[in-house]
Amino acid sequence: MARRSRAEALEDDTPELDISSLIDVCFLLLIYFLVTTTIKKKEQDLPLTLPGNQSASVAKIDTLFIIVEDDGSVSTKSGSDVTPMDDPSDSHELPNLEQHIQIYVGAAVTSGSEPVVQIQVESETETQRAVDVLNLLRKHKVKGITFTDTEPPK
Amino acid sequence: MASKRLRAFASAADEELKVDMSPMIDMAFLLIIFFIMNANLIVVKMDKKVEVPVAPNSIKQETKNGRIVMNIYEDGVFATEDGRETSAFAEDDDKAIADYLRKGLNRQNELGYKPVLHIRADRGVKFAKARELMKIAASVGLKQMYFASYVTDK
Numbered sequence: 001m002a003r004r005s006r007a008e009a010l011e012d013d014t015p016e017l018d019i020s021s022l023i024d025v026c027f028l029l030l031i032y033f034l035v036t037t038t039i040k041k042k043e044q045d046l047p048l049t050l051p052g053n054q055s056a057s058v059a060k061i062d063t064l065f066i067i068v069e070d071d072g073s074v075s076t077k078s079g080s081d082v083t084p085m086d087d088p089s090d091s092h093e094l095p096n097l098e099q100h101i102q103i104y105v106g107a108a109v110t111s112g113s114e115p116v117v118q119i120q121v122e123s124e125t126e127t128q129r130a131v132d133v134l135n136l137l138r139k140h141k142v143k144g145i146t147f148t149d150t151e152p153p154k
Numbered sequence: 155m156a157s158k159r160l161r162a163f164a165s166a167a168d169e170e171l172k173v174d175m176s177p178m179i180d181m182a183f184l185l186i187i188f189f190i191m192n193a194n195l196i197v198v199k200m201d202k203k204v205e206v207p208v209a210p211n212s213i214k215q216e217t218k219n220g221r222i223v224m225n226i227y228e229d230g231v232f233a234t235e236d237g238r239e240t241s242a243f244a245e246d247d248d249k250a251i252a253d254y255l256r257k258g259l260n261r262q263n264e265l266g267y268k269p270v271l272h273i274r275a276d277r278g279v280k281f282a283k284a285r286e287l288m289k290i291a292a293s294v295g296l297k298q299m300y301f302a303s304y305v306t307d308k
Contacts, residue, residue, distance in 0.1 A: 023179055029186055033185075034189075040196075043198070043215065044212035044215060044302075044304070045212055046209045046211075046212045046213075046301040047213065048298075050288065050291075050292050050299070068281075092210070121281045123281075124280055124282075127226075127275045127276065127281045128207040128277035128278070129281070132207075134209065135303075138209070139211040149285070
């Protein structure tokens, strides 16, 4: 009898932590996340600021004029010369235009002026193609972007 | 008389069966940690019916503050972020769109945020529709815009 009471006394001294509530909360949290989580592709932003009032300073470098045709082909225009750049394709890359933009931006930086780009997008062009051009301009940090609906000045 | 094995089984028969739950609890914690680490808060309500274009050089969406969301569906219908079932604009109803943008602009200005037009245009829609929206936005004084885009096609 004395041995049993000593054993019982020893058992009573062992502290116990009841974590069953913690496990319940854990499962509740898990169920919450399982029910509310949806797998979606993440969207990002392609910023564009429309030009404000014309600045008083005159740009030292000519505006780069880009034309995006209905079929997705891209060309540049300088004066009356239209230079085809990239043909329509499923790829979002525009290697020739990118090269041209690099040269233009380099020249703008050298001359100490901000690069300015005018984009003419034909009415039947898909938005993806126009965004491909905007994406490229974003890559080269061109902020001066305007859209034009009319024929460029000759 | 009885074999050793039989005696052992008989003595164990009255013991309680226990299931060790600790690995299950470990798995539950791991799953919670996975969900907590990978979950992203959605900045802007994304209508599944609009498949936005791909732009690898787009920037991460930072905050919802100041955004006035407009969806442009593949068939050219404009709607607010509540979706085309409840908030589609009638075709050529530029005045209603301008009123909506103006209200949004004033509300964001009152709240002290910089108003931004968040354009969720379907990649297949004609860019002329996005252009039309941009013109209406410019007419009400909304010059800062974001084009919603995915980083990759996958």
